[in-house]
Amino acid sequence: MNIQQLQYIIALDRYKNFTKASESCFITQATLSTMIRRLEEELEVIIFDRKANPIITTDAGREIIAEAEKALDHIKNMVMLAKEDNGVIEGNVRIGIIPTIANSLLPLVLKPVMEQYPRLDITITEITTENVLEQLKGNQLDFGIISTPIDAKGYDTEVLYYEPLKVYGNIRSNKKYLMTSDLTRETHWLLEDGHCIRDQIMSYCSLQNKHNQLSNLKFQSHSFETLLNMVDSFGGLTIIPELYVQTLPERQQSKVMEFERPFPVREISMISYRSDVKARLGKALAAKVRQIVEGVLQVDLNQSVLLKA
Structure with missing residues (x-):
């Protein structure tokens, strides 16, 4: 048994066709067929039913292929660890x-990360915190970037930065800094259920799940941009993080107000489930992100209160 044979059975399982599988592996169809047959003989099991069209992976074959995928993942990690060393x-x-x-x-x-590590192939997926935790545990992700702390065991956390939350809208107040009580009297627009920042805002501002919107409209969004547009159209307020504030045009930044001290901040971290795998890579990426964010975001933690995720 060798690495190539494991790659070949995975390819044939994926394409269900010897011609397509051999082309994906850059070998001849005869070589692919011979190598897979030798593996079946060595293991004394039939991995593929060749009589079917398209080819069918047997029950035993599916189990073997699952283990082959795990083995190749471990080999890739071994190579990466050696290079990181x-x-x-x-x-x-x-x-x-x-x-x-x-x-x-x-x-x-x-962009700065890709420029510093041009030989690193990065795949990024936008998903919920729940899915990040699940996919880290299932080895579908190497790292997650979420709001912490989290109430889940087995995950290692590398704090990246702390980010203040600010208020966007037309507030009926002459104060320079807002109290949470100032917000409860206003129409507020929040992200839909499932976003941790929504729960953080609800808890910190004691909104108690009251939308306090228009009498004939109850609205939740999945993006800050939509919330700002609703505030601009209907009035009221929404709450957004500092880094997002910095992306706004000047006309919208003029509608941003700060909380009184101690102001609310959320903790942003990189998390992993198997901290020993790609550990140095994780630390290198975290250090680079911290370096960049520190250049644009200065937070005095002595004047803030950390929100629970």
Whole structure:
């Protein structure tokens, strides 16, 4: 048994066709067929039913292919660890990031990261915190970028930065800094259920799940942009993070107000489930993100209160 044979059975399982599978592996169809047959003989099991069209993977074959995929993942990790030990950052990295962070963080950090690590292939997916945790545990992701702290065991956390929350809208107040009680009297527009920042805002501002919107309209959104547009059209307010504020045009930034001290901040972290795998890569990426964000975001933690995720 060798690595190539594992790659070949995975390819044939994917394409269900010897011609397509051999082309994807850059070998002849005869070589692919011979190598797979030898593996079946060595394991004394039939992996593929060749009489069917398209080819069918047997029950035993599916179990073997699942183990082959795990073995190839481990081999890739071994190679990456060896290169990292020599100071080389390259290979593949899969990152899940929640949308309320992605919209402002990625445009800020992604280009500098790619320029510093040109041999690193990065795959990024915008998903919810729940899916990040699930996919990290299932080895579908290497790292997640979410709001922390989280109430889940087995995950390692690398704090990236702390981000203040601010108020956007036309507030009926002459104060320079807003109290949470100032917000409860206003019409407020929030992200839909499932976003952790919504729960953080509801808890911190004691909104108690009251939308306090128009009598004939109850609205929730999945994007800050839509919330700002609703505020501009109907009045009221919404609450947005500092990095997103910095992406706004001047006409909208003029509608942003700060909370009184201690002001609310959310903790943003990179998390992993198997911290020993790609550990140096994770630390390198986290350090680069911190360096970039620190250049545009200065937070005095002594004047703030950390929101629970």
